[in-house]
């Protein structure tokens with residue numbers, strides 16, 4: 529079955545049909561979902577969703593753009609949430625220099641703290657890195673990110689950068705962007721990355737694949753992504769789905785419902 533490794537079903541975009549949509553996933557071949565954390569309030573909702581649906585797992589972490597809200601007290605609360613058995617990762621955490629808000633120094637501080645937290649609680653990390661390749665790599669190296677292991681979500685960098693993350697045994701989250709005709713650099717990276725290191729993800733409600741580009745995304749569109757990865761790597765979509773499921777099971781330590 530398809531293992532969706534990155535979605536945000538806590539997002540307001542799903543307020544009208546969240547229950548129907550989540551219920552429909554297994555009958556459409558989606559056997560597991562990791563709902564990534566972003567803000568403090570998202571984590572409360574995620575924990576509810578993981579209780580309601582056996583195949584929904586959660587990640588606990590503060591997105592770089594939301595790190596301005598963090599305090600020592602809130603960070604302590606965050607760490608406590610990691611003990612829940614349905615929480616399978618720390619994320620999404622990282623650096624996002626697109627808007628430079630909050631200041632990169634604040635982002636870096638909390639990226640390091642959350643990387644180290646993942647090592648303490650023995651969970652892999654889900655990394656968000658946008659326009660911040662070198663700082664991301666430096667911080668990961670300095671803080672032994674290979675100890676927790678994890679995934680570079682929505683990978684958008686070059687083959688050279690992919691090689692560096694591979695040295696740390698990281699996985700690569702590949703989503704809807706790979707289906708865009710102008711995504712030449714990403715297609716090249718996908719050709720380079722071993723299939724054993726690729727995870728399927730949507731980042732729903734964002735980044736819907738072609739032919740739904742610009743619409744609200746959901747895990748139901750994952751077959752389009754599997755198909756394009758298969759086209760690039762000379763595999764069938766079914767082979768991509770099977771291999772990426774094995775990869776996700778290996779990384780997150782949980783299985784699809786059957």
Ligand code: NI
Pocket residue numbers: 534536564620731
């Ligand atoms: Ni995300």
